[in-house]
Amino acid sequence: MSVKSDDKTYIANTYARFPVEIVRASGSLAYDENGREYIDLGSGIAVNIFGYSDKAWIKAVTDQLNTVSHTSNLYYTLPCVTLAKILCERTGMQRVFFCNSGAEANECAIKTARRYAELKGRKNSKIITLVNSFHGRTVTTLAATGQDSFHNDFLPLTDGFLYTPANDIAAFEKLVEENDVSAVMFECVQGEGGVLPLDGDFVAGIEKIARQNDILLIVDEVQTGNGRTGKLYSYMHFGITPDIVTTAKGLGGGLPIGAAMLGERVRDVLGIGMHGSTFGGNPVCCAGAVNIINRIDDQLLDGVMRKSKLITDALSDAEGVVSVTGMGLMLGIETKKDAGEIISKCMDNGVLVIKAKNKLRLLPALNIPDGLLMQAINIIKSACAE
Ligand SMILES: Cc1ncc(COP(=O)(O)O)c(C=O)c1O
Structure with a gap:
């Protein structure tokens, strides 16, 4: 059985899926059918606010x-x-x-x-x-x-x-x-x-x-x-x-x-x-x-604002970026190049990002570790600059 081809056959054709099957995931990391690791900045479209499979x-x-x-x-x-x-x-x-x-x-x-x-x-x-x-x-x-x-x-x-x-x-x-x-x-x-x-x-x-x-x-x-x-x-x-x-x-x-x-x-x-x-x-x-x-307390919310600033500071004036809009950890990145192309490049480099209109849309887990977040942002930055 092939998940991708059976999906194309049996699932109503309403979603343009990325070519990735997520087979396991934990925190802000997801793994595909080949064991490839991705930093996920989409969180199931703003759902997994404490990441995948949060223990508590x-x-x-x-x-x-x-x-x-x-x-x-x-x-x-x-x-x-x-x-x-x-x-x-x-x-x-x-x-x-x-x-x-x-x-x-x-x-x-x-x-x-x-x-x-x-x-x-x-x-x-x-x-x-x-x-x-x-x-x-x-x-x-x-x-x-x-x-x-x-x-x-x-x-x-x-x-x-x-x-x-x-x-x-x-x-x-x-x-x-x-x-x-x-x-x-x-x-x-x-x-x-x-x-x-x-x-x-x-x-x-x-x-x-x-x-x-x-x-x-x-x-x-x-x-x-x-x-x-x-x-x-x-x-x-x-x-x-x-x-x-x-x-x-x-x-x-x-x-x-x-x-x-x-x-x-x-x-x-x-x-x-x-x-x-x-x-x-x-x-x-x-x-x-x-x-x-x-668990959504002041400490978490302060962290959201701090992480938001890390992203905006890194991307606002970055090469190939037109603007960064949004609030907290709901950010839109308008890019000079086509957003779809940048998303594909990010995926090739181990970062999952989704779109909103013509922008990249970042919706990471609210507790994403700073290190992982910046690793992902640097990959986005390079993809925008290429
Ligand atoms: C602002 C807003 N309202 C409503 C919805 C619909 O939510 P659901 O897909 O859970 O029905 C969405 C989904 O993206 C949304 O962003």
């Missing part, structure tokens, strides 16, 4: 597997409520809905916003998202995604979304004046869109206008969340108070979990039977997430 996380997960592996949401379980309580205590949010992915967390946020408006007699209100955003692949979260290229093959999408350009507060204000808007949803750093942080003034302006017009503030922290940008959640850099925070990816540390955290204004908007998920709040995923979230 494995223990938390396996202990839970040996206790209660799965039951339905018709019963109470400890890991799920423990995780919800920690998330609420650390964010000021009031309740959490658990699901299995980022798209599902955003679906919950969207349903909550619609129901919020409905309860106020505002039927058919709209949700504003940003041009160039990414919010998921379900039909509704595709509609929320402000990029036509994701829409075109799947029309008709869910109705009720309006798009406004990032960092243009006048355009946002105009849209609010002209429409009945229930919510605005955005990523503080547009990830798939090219690792582009929003301007602080724009985010503050959105919050102000949202408050004046009874518009819910939904922050999509699927990629930026769980320590990735140097704060527990990236909105914390901007001093705003969201009404809903969605997250997934790094929260589970390698098992599927999504969460929609609901603030005071929406804490009781969803009632019994209005939303649900068979696997949402699964005890094993939640036990792993409790382990992860409890």
Whole structure:
């Protein structure tokens, strides 16, 4: 059996895979079918925040597997409520809905916003998202995604979304004046869109206008969340108070979990039977997430900012590099040469890097040792300069 050729035959043809089969991995190192070692700067797309097969996380997960592996949401379980309580205590949010992915967390946020408006007699209100955003692949979260290229093959999408350009507060204000808007949803750093942080003034302006017009503030922290940008959640850099925070990816540390955290204004908007998920709040995923979230402390976050500076200092003025954007350990590197070519060169030299639009996107494990990180950065630097 050949994994690569069987994969091409039997797996739905939706992924452009790199020509590497990962057969084992530990920390920030992955090994292919030939035993070749790679420093992984993608972390399963911002998931493995403590690297592959982290020992403490494995223990938390396996202990839970040996206790209660799965039951339905018709019963109470400890890991799920423990995780919800920690998330609420650390964010000021009031309740959490658990699901299995980022798209599902955003679906919950969207349903909550619609129901919020409905309860106020505002039927058919709209949700504003940003041009160039990414919010998921379900039909509704595709509609929320402000990029036509994701829409075109799947029309008709869910109705009720309006798009406004990032960092243009006048355009946002105009849209609010002209429409009945229930919510605005955005990523503080547009990830798939090219690792582009929003301007602080724009985010503050959105919050102000949202408050004046009874518009819910939904922050999509699927990629930026769980320590990735140097704060527990990236909105914390901007001093705003969201009404809903969605997250997934790094929260589970390698098992599927999504969460929609609901603030005071929406804490009781969803009632019994209005939303649900068979696997949402699964005890094993939640036990792993409790382990992860409890380890995202000031020391780790300081390390994220320090490592971020190591990368930006090394790459900002490097030959062949046009710009470095992003926050913390979510960085985009715009290069003079084609990003795909540079990624291939890096792979040939033992470094795994992924792309966002025309940029290299660095999403290393938050605890990657400095030595390994700099070894990888030097390989990227050489590939950019060649
Ligand atoms: C900001 C953002 N929102 C939502 C999603 C969708 O998450 P998932 O793939 O877990 O459904 C992603 C995935 O990349 C994302 O980056």
